[in-house]
Amino acid sequence: MGTTSIIRRYRFCAAHRLHTEHLSAEENRTVFGKCNNPNGHGHNYVVLVTIACADGAGGSRGVSLDELDRIVMDRIIARFDHHDLNLDPEFVSKTTTGENLVLLIWDLLVTQLPAGQLQKVGVIETRDNYFEYTGSASVGAHS
Numbered sequence: 001m002g003t004t005s006i007i008r009r010y011r012f013c014a015a016h017r018l019h020t021e022h023l024s025a026e027e028n029r030t031v032f033g034k035c036n037n038p039n040g041h042g043h044n045y046v047v048l049v050t051i052a053c054a055d056g057a058g059g060s061r062g063v064s065l066d067e068l069d070r071i072v073m074d075r076i077i078a079r080f081d082h083h084d085l086n087l088d089p090e091f092v093s094k095t096t097t098g099e100n101l102v103l104l105i106w107d108l109l110v111t112q113l114p115a116g117q118l119q120k121v122g123v124i125e126t127r128d129n130y131f132e133y134t135g136s137a138s139v140g141a142h143s
């Protein structure tokens with residue numbers, strides 16, 4: 001028996017700069033390319049949140065789309081929209097790569113949803129860069 005899921009799309013605009021003190025200026029430019037620009041730059045991020053449908057055949061109670069919208073607005077959009085990601089407390093010791101961002105968004109959402117309902121988080125950073133995370137093997141471990 002399969003699971004029906006829905007993917008909801010959200011957007012936010014944020015600035016960042018990819019840079020690490022562990023590398024030289026030249027190495028930073030090589031690794032991060034244009035995203036290492038000292039003046040920073042912005043992206044129009046798209047966040048794709050996949051959840052199992054609330055009224056699935058399994059009968060488990062899940063959040064509705066209205067509830068999901070509220071959670072994402074409170075936890076993700078309000079936190080990142082028109083902010084500098086490099087100033088976010090979670091990025092004090094991490095670079096603001098798409099990989100780290102998608103992991104953070106997953107962590108911020110999975111604790112707000114019934115166990116197992118969050119299936120995937122995707123982040124589109126640029127036309128050609130898409131990142132996604134589907135959680136660990138032990139789905140719902142965060143309850």
Ligand SMILES: [Zn+2]
Pocket residue numbers: 016034035041042043
């Ligand atoms: Zn960038």
